[in-house]
Amino acid sequence: MDSEIIDAVTGWDSAPSGGGYGGLRSLADDGFSGAVVAGMTWGFMLNGRLLGVFEGTIADFDDESFEAYRAPDASLPLLYTMKETGGEVRAQYYTEDTPLTDADGTLSAGGFTGYIELSENVLSGDYYVVYHGGKSMSVAFVGNSKRLVTDDEAFELAADEIGIYKVYDVDIDLVEIPDGESDDAASEDESATGAAGAVSEAETTESVDDDEEEHVAPAGDSSSPETTAVDSAEASSASEASDESSSPSTPRADTTGESATATTSDESATQATAPVERAEPGDSNGASGTSSVSSPSTAPAATSGETNGGSSTQPADDETGDDVFSAEAEWRNARSIPSLDPRDAEGETAGERPGSSRRPRKRTDKTESKTASAGQKTQQPKRAPGRSSSASSNATQSAKSATAASSKAVVSLKEQLSEVKAERDRLESERDAIQKERDEHQSRAEELERRVNELESEVDRLRSELDEAGLTSTDRSMSADEALRGTNLFVRYAKKSGATLEKAHAGQAKREDVVDNLRLEHHTTFDTDGLGVDGQPYEEFLHETPEYGFAKWAVTDLLYEIGETGNRSSLSGVFDSIPKADRIELYGTVSVPIGEGETEPRKFDVIFRDQMGNPLFVANLNDSRDPATQSMVTRLIKDSKSVAEANESLGSAFVVTKSFFEPDALEAATAETGGGLLSRSKRKSFVKLSRKQGYHLCLVEARSGEFHLNVPDL
Template sequence: MDSEIIDAVTGWDSAPAESGYRGLRSLANDDFTGAVVAGMTWGFMLNGRLLGVFDGQIEDFEDESFESYRAPDPSLPLLYAMQETGGDVRAQYYTEETPLEDADGTLSAGGFTGYVELSENVLSGDYYVVYHGGKSMSAAYVGNSKRLITGDDAFERASDEIGIYKVYDVDIELVEIPEGDDEDETVPSAGAPVTDDAEDESSGDTPASAAAESDTASESPTEPGDTTPSPDTETKSDIETPAPDEPAPSSESPSAADTSTTDTTQAATTDTESHSTASDPKPAKKKGSDDGPKTGSASTSAGAHASSAATTDSSSAKNGVSSGTEASESAAEPSGSGDDVFSAEAQWRNARSIPSLDPGKSKYETAPKRTPPQSKERSRKAKSRAAKSKQSKKRPKKRASSKSAPKSAPKSTPKQSAADAGAVKELKAKVSELESERDQLASERDSLKDERDEYRSRAEELDARVEELEAEVERFQSKLDEVGVHDTDHSMSPDEALRGTNLFVRYARKGEATLEKAHAGQAKREDVVENLRLEHHTTFDTDGLGVEGRPYEEFLEDTPEYGFATWVVTELLYEIGETGNRSSLAGVFDAIPEIDRIELYGTVSVPIGEDETEPRNFDIIFRDQMGDPLFVANMNDSRDPATKPMVAQLAKDSKAIAEANETLGSAFVVTASFFEPEALEVTAEKTGGGLLSRSKRKSYVKLSRKNGYHLCLVEGRSGDFHLNVPDI
């Protein structure tokens, strides 16, 4: 997530929210517009629609508490979602040659989706116009304080500016909020009215009783048991109004019905009507007269069909005609229409982008809520029961017959008895043979057990001997260490060994946990540590090499330089992220995944003239793949505290590096002791720190409006490192 976006969003007003998917759906039902943050995972919402999830997945919100920030203007969540999604630069214009008003007219007429950024060569601020389906909203950040301006005022200011603006084409895809395990499966989804379906199932109503109730309702439509929905009480759908040229669903009833299937059809009719009532979305919010066309046409059409069905049933009953089939077809007719309130749900789920924006509105048109799967399942089961009932009526009953009586068994003959005696004798012989085989196998089993116990005893004796020999080896090795004797052929001084050493950040498996995935919140710390390899490369042969009487590899891994490098690539990223300092220490946090090589006791060249350079020496230099410096550090490995001159010299050298290389994210002073008060004071002076500091970045040396780096002080004792300045 971009640090400037994080700065802006965390400055918005907080909005109360529940945890997990329930909290997200609650915000969606409240038409929430703003941002939601769960740990390191971000999401942007516009009028209850989740525009995207970044630096993580939607599953990161499951059963987790999260922060929600309400946007001061609806243009900002859409703009930030597009910026984080990324898009293609379709065009670039100079305002003096192509005014912003001309481009705006072309983009609006073409139904463009994306945004325009006017910031290059503009001194007063950054200006944005965000589009969706040709509809636009404007926002601007003006002045050094980046004061937010929106609406027509922002567009008029942008039109008066001179500079270069770019047109970004971005495709936004909505994210569906899953249902959590903590939801009650018997409760309808948010926004859907509760119906009597749950009561019907719990009371054990059968298709036959449902059919009987349907018959009663057909004969007396005004009775209390009548379930036909009224146009006055029907729930309105908040989908878009169908096009004028689309045919309206017919309200005519069939002229004839099959009287043989009346009961079955009426049962299906009753279930269909219940399903229609349960599937109605929540009522649409009232809009003002300037909100564009109303969205109640689809629900009005559905109400007309329901009213027509009730009229048809009543008329058929009075005329003595069976109304079961007619009621079924009338009630099912709205769900068969291509533009009704029920098919709108499927259209919304298949859509790849959000509905068009209207500049006159501050919100999107709300989409219909998803039909509860329980209602669909109940409708399917009721229809299945009706079909089975129909099949059972057609199936003829079986009658008992005297022909089916079992015949008496024939009496055995002497020949058959002799055969049975022979079979018994053969079976007894087989049993005797199997018993003999069983006894033989048992004997072999006992013999193997004895052999196993013997080998086990021998193995225990050998294990004890191995432990004894290993202990003896350790005693000899300890004596050799005491007298400083190591298995080395030649030696080298520590300074020479470190100057010729480079460390490389590599992975056992590139497709698994990496620093890039950790930066995006997609990898756990232990997985990154297990997968990461800090390999070393030297300018000399290390076979048989001893440094201070120790093998080279053992010496290297025990140095403060190696320990600090390991801490940076395995611990510092998570310490910054878990303490909520991704934005305030963005220069450090964003540069860690870019580390490719770590140079010990190296130099960085600084230009001092047109063709001249001057070297700056550092104990540790972290570089990217192109060799550009990302971090520089100096070590104080003595027991004396780090002094003011140490910090001042690093600040001077690192500033020269940062002015020549925009890649520098931070400079570190690392001490094995502690920092003198004067050293802390000079750090505050260089970074503009103190009680009156208004900078959102911590311990930050600002070089220009968009360039600078962090000056950090680190204490490292007993192999553990801690960030002292800034305090996180």
């Protein structure tokens, strides 16, 4: 069994089931549709009929308990049975050339048994249309979740798709459920039915033949069938009149055949008015052409048997009409796929469609005709001399006309056949041309793909040579200030379950693990492909800036430096804020209130923010070789105070220099934080705004790509 089918079926609702053949018969009586599983053996049932058994035999259910799964739709057991039975691909079409609706109409009209699968080159799902005797049911499995869609909705989804669909011809044999003595009784009933039907048919045929013999022209006449029938009728009338006048008590010719025929016609008409209809594959209204009305070879036979005092065991229509496979033999004969070309369909209509159940009228054998004619000659009066000659001439003319008409019909059919063959050859030629063109395009696409790979390799090689030569391969340039102003950095992790700043803050992660897991990703307001900044590719320029270096140091090393030196409490504003960092803005601003409903921006080189955008750290950088001055420190203190007064989230303000700090700058920081030997504050380098509010002022020196906290002294 296919694993996908097993997974789908075991997800259906369970149905009450017993064991052994009795359990199967109970499901059959309930009209069960679904699957039954005994060990490794699988079976599918539709409306109580066992469609097939796989991975075993029906004997595996004998005296064994089994599980039953009720199908959410009747189409699924039939589809899975056909897929497991296996079939032959009879046709393959592209939806743009032959729409699915056209194929569906043709297959339904042709009484087809099998299924359509639309899945090739279709990304949205798998679509199926299942046929049995031309009756169709649609089912689809949509999306990655294989959502089940059925009926008209499934067919409409399939009809809107573009792809390749295949038509599979599948032969299904029903599996009988063993039933001990009841099976033997059924076999005896079927034998009795067949015997009674055969006798009735023979009696009816004799009656019809006798009736026809009464209307055959005398031997020796060369009249046509039409003229002979007219003459015989007139002769019979005259003979009957003569017989009645001469011998009134003499009974008329036996009319058993006429009586049987009339009775049969009445019963056939009655049966035709009450067929059992079910919206199932293969019902009496299906496109397979199967009807609940008795055919000429069966209905008269049964009626004749009853007229002559016999009994018929032929099943009534109400017992067979609702059987989903009651006309299985006719459906099997209709498995061939009709042509989808309208002209082919016209050709079949003009002639006689293959597999038609029509039967030619019974013609009286020539020898029987002569014998009947000889018999009538003794009972009927002789015709007038001129009448026989005239009738013979008319019969000859009629025969010639019929022969000419038949010849014309044959010629017409041959012409239509030639046209169909020519059209077939044309379509085959077009198909071959399209396939050739497809192969050429595929070859061209492969060639272009190889060329693209070669060019990409050449570009990589040239870039490597440029890098080795110290040159850049940028297409356009941008100033450093403009590039940093449009850049934001994000603190992210390769694995959120791995070592994070939160775990490091709690002492649960090592520094090297955090460094390996942490990602400092960048996002820009401009396209960075082929962008050069100060003669360097953008990413190379960014990673060498002091702004990027300071941000990376703050989120990887500073936390451990504070913790390892025992300053978690004295620098709590910095230590507790680092794990909250989510976004780092370069060359940004923080708005502070200056009056009623008015704000004013404060500019900083680096701004650390949490997920809500609240500022955590602000920093200004001195990128020159000259030392950081008092005015630099004073300006940072002024701007950071405004931010801290408006945002309690601010934990620290940094001044970063690539050289060193002038003594005046250090004194300005000490004066602002109340530091020195006489300071009683437990918090180091702390700018106090109120009894509970404030932030740390930190001075950092950056040399040779490394950062050192100068103030406060750890």
